[in-house]
Amino acid sequence: MAKPAVPIHALAQQYGPHLNYAPAGGWRAESTHPYSLTKTHCCFCGQQCGIQLKVRDNQVIGFEPWEEFPFNRGMLCPKGVKRYLQNNHPDRLLDPLLRSEQGFRKASWDETLDFTARRLREIQERYGKDSVAVYGGASLSTEKSYLVGKFARVALGTRHIDYNGRLCMVSAGHAYKPAFGVDRSPMPWSDIPKAQVLLIIGANIGECAPITTDYVWRCRDNGGKLIVADPRITPIARNADLYLPVRPGTDLALLMGLLHIVLRDGLEDRQFISEHTSGFEAVAEAVQPYNPQKVAEMTGVPPQSIEKAAHWFGEAERAIALHARGIEHQSKGVENCAAVINLCLATGNIGREGAGCAMITGQGNGQGGREHGQKCDQLPGQRSIDDPEGRRHVASVWGIPVEEMPQKGLTAVEIMEAIHRGEIKGLLSLCFNPLVSLPDANFTREALEKIEFFGVIDFFLSETAQFADVVLAGSLQEEEDGLGCSAEGRVIHIRKSVDPPGNARQDCNILCDLAGRLGKGKYFPYASTAAILDELREASRGGIADYYGITYDKVDRQMGVFWPCPSLDHPGTPRLMEGGRSFYPDGKCRFMVTQWRESGDPVAPDFPIYLTTGRVVSQYLSGTQTRRIGELVDQYPDPKVEMHPRLAAAYEINQGDWVTIATRRSEITLQAMVVKTIRPDTVFIPYHWPGGRSANRLTHRTLDPHSKIPEYKVSACQLRKAGGPPQWWINRSANGAPPPGFQAVAKERP
């Protein structure tokens, strides 16, 4: 309810982020203190690397590489190496909290759960079922994601359930599903080294999917050519055989231009097109105007580079196109992905070894978390919520009358907008930090201040949770068993390593208890996570993402199972569309016509520079976890604004100068990082931070009309050299001590 009771810095004093540098119990020689190893997976990105956690006395004290796990073979990025430090963290919420005049007070589970259930019920009785929304997250296990969807639809009966995967790869999903009848990377990563040409567009692989780098380099070792399209020379571009410096928001023109040349020069695969696709003619007509000259003018990529890329891709026997948020985080994100698919279909690059296209899903369980019902438009098994047959099936598994199954609700950003308008009055959120991760952060803050009831389930007090009425102390990834699904479609097993500390509880446990207090306990009778999985298997059975044949034991035995896996004796499906056969009954893949649109926040004389946002390798998403891990913060402590020397010179900005970046919404002041690795018409800011360092104060809420993804990758901004450091920096430096949020827990030395 409304603003935090005390100033944010007072909350930060108590709840962090503080920096954890050393494992629980300090750094002792392990040889003299026995520990056990749990084979599990990293809690962070969609690569879902295998890792072994060192466990002693119910605490995770370190890690050991898991070299047998086939995806990463022991490799880990710095986040994975340090992920164990989120365990036994001084900021960890050990008790449920209720808002008080002092900020928050510890309370019992009975008091907080009763309060939560009562407030949700009051709001629904007064304003209707749909006045309450639920936010889930793509870092939750598949079982938790399933449970969140069922909780919203059965325990609360609201249609407004969506998740932060809406900010991730939904544009890809909304292109792949219509094209192929299925939303999953069509190929396993083991195909990447086998391609002769690799087109990477809008994917900062080196920093956001670091393990994929090895697959890309092995492709080059095998003689493959690497094409990278990005406004920045990212680490993966350092070895590109062809670099295409595409202007932010113009990827669609580039992709249509590539197809234009392929068709102009007869490089298409006529046989594949006629046997395995439909809709080709309309797409061929749509790309007709996109000649290299026009595309060069739109994208800033030289015509000869566009020609070369098209010829490499079109002439290769096996070509792969990989994409990520760079093209998906746009108001034409779905079209961008569709254009990638069109290019692959036209050249016959799908459903074969070493050929295809794939989205590099970014969030931990970004794949699994979108398959089983926490997305507003889908029911378990990746069934459309509009599909009468799917509704009947899931309703029968859940034991509810089909007419009680809510219809499609609003998406993540739309839910926040409905809260701002006063239509949604109550919100229950877990695994989501919208104040940092949603665009137009000042708008998000206003919405949070208006909400009548806000309940949060989380393990740290995130910036968003500071606005909560009640915070239910939930569990870390390593504290609950479950499945996840990695970017390549491999279902993996997250093993419980430790119990939640203090009075914190497992998320599933909290949701089921809450369902009971809402009078719906009989629908949530699970004795274990395995029981949830068994129900999920039934609910997904016969659907697109069919998990019926997937068990923990099978996942362990096979080191992962690729879905669909429709029966217990089915080995799983690493490559989809084998032989060019889609998931549609007619087996055909669909070309999709794409149309050019301007960005929702166009550059203009008063806002003449492109702003694009993204990640750095040492931080993850809204930073709730990684901004609490000492060495990861030290590696890249604050966001900097990256700009080309030519742009810097125009504003008389030098390396390290304070620069104010203003958009049509707000402005922030950061230090300049002057580098020749970015287009001179563009600045880049990473988005992991809150408050005065929040890139999302600058971004806008224009959504892709189909996927409803925000256009994080394209905003218009203006620059001016600042007179001095901003308030966030001054506050930190005051008293010679780090400011709230930056008190380092003393580094323990041996």
Next chain:
Amino acid sequence: MHGYEFYVDPSRCIGCQSCMRACEECETHRGHSMINFDFIDRKETIGTAAYVCWHCDDPTCAQVCPADAIKKGEDGIVHASLKPRCIGCSNCVLACPFGIPKIIPEYDQMLKCDMCYDRTSEGKRPMCATVCPSQALAYVRPHEIAHRREKPTNVFQFGNQRVTTKVFMMAPEEQDSISIDVVDYMWEEKNNEAISEAQSGTVVAG
């Protein structure tokens, strides 16, 4: 580990610093990374390089140590300084042609990469090379590295000092040793000897 060798390929490095974060986890120097890592020139390039101690066959650091604190094992591993002997004089830091040894002030001792002696002696791979996502640091068998575009060399020419090492640098195929001095690539009648020591032709990219 028998049959395994250490290979360094800066051209594969993506600057993620996973090697450093992992090295910090070592029991013997927790909180300190022994990896040498550079943004080569961040303003000009995204290029980065991470490397470990090269474990010279005839280590310069040991040659210049007045306290005889640096020992090379029979397996070719050049160890960090012996704590009872090291006087923290920094001779090794100044003399190492690769810039590897570090004086850790709070220990008043030189520490450096010992190729995870605790791990390799137990049949595990060194930590940095195990986690490295780009395999710019790799600890593999020679037939595995043979699949790569670049080829291994362990001969380095620093002016007149020729250094051979246990750790291999990946270099363009036609290059069988690495020199960092332009002179070594020049044609000079008076300096024919030095020229023949180095190769002619391509320069290793940064």
